[in-house]
Amino acid sequence: QDRQPGLESEMSPEPIYDDENYKGAGKLEGKVALITGGDSGIGRAVAIAYAKEGANIAIAYLDEHEDADRTIDAVKAYGVEAQKFATDVSQVENCHQLVVDVIGEFGQLNVLVNNAGKQFPKDDFLEISPEQLRETFETNIFSMFYLTQAAIPHLSKGDSIINTSSVTAYRGSPELIDYSSTKGAITSFTRSLSANISEQGIRVNSVAPGPIWTPLIPATFSAEKVGQHGGDTPMERRGQPAELAPAYVYLASADSTYVTGQAIHVNGGDFITS
Ligand code: NAD
Numbered sequence: 001q002d003r004q005p006g007l008e009s010e011m012s013p014e015p016i017y018d019d020e021n022y023k024g025a026g027k028l029e030g031k032v033a034l035i036t037g038g039d040s041g042i043g044r045a046v047a048i049a050y051a052k053e054g055a056n057i058a059i060a061y062l063d064e065h066e067d068a069d070r071t072i073d074a075v076k077a078y079g080v081e082a083q084k085f086a087t088d089v090s091q092v093e094n095c096h097q098l099v100v101d102v103i104g105e106f107g108q109l110n111v112l113v114n115n116a117g118k119q120f121p122k123d124d125f126l127e128i129s130p131e132q133l134r135e136t137f138e139t140n141i142f143s144m145f146y147l148t149q150a151a152i153p154h155l156s157k158g159d160s161i162i163n164t165s166s167v168t169a170y171r172g173s174p175e176l177i178d179y180s181s182t183k184g185a186i187t188s189f190t191r192s193l194s195a196n197i198s199e200q201g202i203r204v205n206s207v208a209p210g211p212i213w214t215p216l217i218p219a220t221f222s223a224e225k226v227g228q229h230g231g232d233t234p235m236e237r238r239g240q241p242a243e244l245a246p247a248y249v250y251l252a253s254a255d256s257t258y259v260t261g262q263a264i265h266v267n268g269g270d271f272i273t274s
Contacts, residue, residue, distance in 0.1 A: 003133035017243040024052030027253040031159075032106040034058045034098070036147065039068040039115035041214025042164060046113055046248045047071055047242030051078040053249055055111065058102045059084045060117070067215075081106065089116050090138035099154065107155045111252045114144040115164040117168070118178040119220050133178050140182035144189060157201030160252045163190050165208040167267045183208075187204050187263060193262030203260040205251045210267025211238040233268030 034051045037043035038059025044067070048056050057075045061068055064086045075082040083105050087094045102109055118139040120132050150162060155161075168176055169183035186206055194204040196202040211217075217238075218226050230238025247264045250256050 004147040007100075016134075017240060019049070019242045019245070020090070022052065023167070024054065027053040027249060027255065028111070029054035030109050031055045031252070032058065033108040033111035033113060033252065034060065034102050034109055034147075034151070035115055036060045036111040036143065037164075038113070039065070039071050039084070041216055042209060042241045042244055043113070043115045044071045044074075045245045046115065047075050047082075048078075049242075049245035049249050050111070050252065051075040051080045051082070053253070054078075054080065055252075056081040056106055058083050058085060058090055058106065060087055060098055060116070062086070062088055089143040089147060090135070092142075092146045095143065096150045098147070099150040103154055109151055110159045112147065112151045112155070112161045113164070113248065113252075114147060114161070116140075117164060117182075117216075119216065120174055121175045121179075121220055122177075123175050124184060125177055128178050136178045137182055140179065141185045144186065148193065152197065152202070155202050156198075158254070158257075159202050160203055160256075161193070161202065161204045162248055162251045163204070163206040165190070165206040165263055167208055167265070169208060170265075171270075190263065191261045203251070203256070204258070205259060205261065206263045207244060207245055207247045207251070208263045208265045208267065209239070210265075212244060213238045213240055225241055230268065234271060235268035237268065239266065239268060 021228045028050055033055045035043050035047050039061035047059055051057055057070060068084045072082045072084050085098055087098050089095055116134060122128050160208050162185050165186040166183035167181035169187050173180045190206040210233055217229055244266050247266050
């Protein structure tokens with residue numbers, strides 16, 4: 001999808017969730033977090049929330065643009081170290097190099113947030129091309145395998161892997177069949193891997209966002225769909241990235257030491273039908 005630099009600041013969503021006055025409680029002090037898609041939207045909010053809790057931050061993102069610098073500045077305002085890495089995480093060699101670079105920069109890695117994602121809406125399932133299918137799977141799910149494989153040898157007891165899933169993994173989406181399939185795969189990946197590496201004391205969880213107002217939405221949906229975005233939730237509104245970030249903090253911190261293989265749903269609620 002086309003990047004729209006600076007778009008997020010122009011979106012200026014009304015402050016529903018007040019995170020401005022919360023200065024953090026040192027929950028991630030001494031940790032290093034790598035967040036893919038950390039320049040923008042949800043990843044940017046997670047990077048800032050982690051910095052508030054004292055973590056040093058590495059962000060990875062696809063294209064060099066000003067949002068990455070804005071995120072680094074926002075993170076450094078909390079007195080932590082921060083580094084940006086422009087790299088395509090859909091490619092295996094880039095993922096291994098990224099982890100080498102992060103370890104080279106910070107000397108350790110404790111939290112991996114697999115958050116980079118892409119979607120290409122298509123009303124007609126038959127129009128999903130092999131190229132679109134490949135790009136969606138490579139970005140959303142292959143990157144997760146590659147980066148997680150590269151990261152695990154550097155993780156130890158108490159460290160965490162957190163994957164960004166989606167409400168579409170659970171509810172389905174008629175115009176995002178390839179995308180929702182990758183997000184469904186993230187659920188199984190998270191559960192299976194958590195059981196595979198729990199003996200090492202490494203926890204693996206996911207966050208499943210509902211409709212969140214980020215640059216991804218206007219970049220990929222029609223104006224009509226953007227206007228309706230979030231209207232189909234019980235709360236009848238879309239969420240803001242900052243409203244998701246506390247779930248990522250919880251899963252990365254010692255507050256969640258008995259939680260693994262799970263999904264936290266931050267989505268404005270599910271409609272219950274009787
Ligand atoms: P966004 O467009 O603001 O962020 C997506 C990020 O992914 C960008 O920073 C981009 O640089 C990065 N990215 C994409 N392809 C990449 C690649 N090949 N290599 C490296 N980085 C790459 O969108 P967002 O809404 O913040 O999305 C973040 C995650 O949240 C995605 O996985 C998305 O599927 C998921 N999600 C979003 C919503 C929503 O409503 N916004 C809902 C559910 C799930």
